[in-house]
Amino acid sequence: MGAEYVLQMKNITKRYGETTVLSDVSLSVRPGEIHALLGENGAGKSTLMNVLFGMPVIHSTGGFDGEVLIGGEKANILSPNDAMNAGIGMVHQEFMLLPGFTITENIKLNREITRPSILSKALHLKNLENLDMPAMRQDARRALDSVGMNLDENTLVKGLPVGYMQFVEIAREIDKKGIRLLVFDEPTAVLTESEAETLLSVMKQIANSGIAIIFITHRLDEVMAAADNITILRDGKLAATREKSKTSLVELAELMIGRKGEAVVTATPKAENANANIALSIKNLIVDMPGEDVKGVDLDVREGEILGVGGLAGQGKIGIPNGIMGLYPAAADKVELFGQPLPLNDAANALKSGMAMVSEDRRGVGLLLDQSIEDNIAFNAMQINGDFLHKVAFITTKDGKKVRDHAKKMIRDLDIRCTSSRQAAGTLSGGNQQKVCVARALTMNPKFLFVSEPTRGIDIGAKKLVLETLVKLNREHGMTIVMVSSELQELRSISDRIAIIAEGKVVDILAPDASDADFGLAMSGIKPTKGGEGAHE
Secondary structure: OOOOOOOEEEEEEEEEOOEEEEEEEEEEEOOOEEEEEEEEOOOOOHHHHHHHHHOHHHHHOOEEEEEEEEEEEEEEEHHHHHHHHHOOOEOOOOOOOOOOEEEHHHOOOOOOOOEHHHHHHHHOOOOOEEOOOHHHHHHHHHHHHOOOOOOOOOOOOOOOOOOOOOHHHHHHHHHHOOOEEEEEEEOOOOOOHHHHHHHHHHHHHHHHHHOEEEEOOOOHHHHHHOOOOEEEEEEOOOEEEEEEOOOOHHHHHHHHOOOOOOOOOOOOOOOOOOOOOOEEEEEEEEOOOOOOOEEEEEEEOOOOEEEEEOOOOOOOOOOOHHHOOOOOOOOOEEEEEEEEEEOOOOOHHHHHHOOEEEEOOOOHHHHOOOOOOOHHHHHHHHHHHOOOOEEEEEEEOOOHHHHHHHHOOOOOHHOOOOOOOOOHHHHHHHHHHHHHHHHHHOOOOOEEEEOOOOOOOHHHHHHHHHHHHHHHHHHHHOOEEEEEEEHHHHHHHHHHHHEOOOOOEEEEEEEOOOOHHHHHHHHHHOOOOOOOOOOOO
């Protein structure tokens, strides 16, 4: 009689230095079961799978506490090859296919079938054997049939539709001998609705054959359609395990999003004013930003508000400011700033129009790392507005004293920890680099400010100061602010309204005190039937 569980991960704890990213997490999966694994970005899903697959990032950083059992027996998985030998496979969200190879060659890659040649027999060398293409094609055909793909196994992968590539990935895993457990990592993220339905059907067929599946997704409706059991992680801890028949979309959303613990900053939201002037109006915005495609955003930002923009990673929220500010190619039916048309794909014009941005990529876009703090703070204002310059006849030079005096004021106001304003920005800590980015944006004296992931990678003290600065700029100086963040609690702590982006579009716009369930459903791309001002069919 076989073991009750194909996989048991017991009390898994993983630390990176002083930071605990997984704390006492357990997961059990039965043969032939589809087990959904849910959680926000940063909840610990990827780290748990890295433990399961023996990824180098786990073992090169001190390993983990807890134990992994495969088929009831303790397993020591030190590499992805060990995981494969234990019967564990993964269908990746990002395809691992070779475009110039046929479907057969991709399915059998590194597991080729060979037959002896005259030379290999004579020299007794296996690496001189010939590929047995008929046998390989037969295996590929069998694997493709098992996932319902009526596709010629001799077809080149290059040029195949994205959905077909996903099924080739699945067929490759199915073809491996001794597969007991397959991990599907956001498998429907790149599929059309009909392809996603087909995939869920194929997953059920695979499970019916006795192979267990771990289904990682953010789409709660797919979880309810396909899963047998569900494990929810939150902040690196086990939030709950539920049988699908004993839970609901609303409960799952609450379990994903709900947190105890206080927000870093608390600002009382302004009273709703649907008749307020519109600072920024966007209709059908499309942005071509790798990994962050914006696919038709409609959004109105009210003058004088802090509008939060949230959503899971890769759903398009970061693409919105990058497209509006001209950092990535963008198109729209309409973009107006304070009632005036705003041309896209022109970063200098966006800045001249009274906008500024604190980028999420402070080292790549936000800062000149080899330059001084003071020059970083003054750079855009010098280039765009002509500030901090001496003009004598036809000669223009930098007014070093004005630059330094202004930088010193910003260093005091934002508590930038440095030796002097002349220190190179690249030598600062992450939190202090972020403060320099904020200082540079404020030096433009903008009427409208985008801040994208302003607290990413900085300590709690720096987070508090950055968020308090944003509230002060808005409440005391009337600046209109759009804050894009993966930290929902921070958005809820300072925003007047929060737009949730999923699959490149606005799903809903919620009040910061809306329920955890409302936020969880919106982040899963489920459009509300009532209530939210962004609700739509």
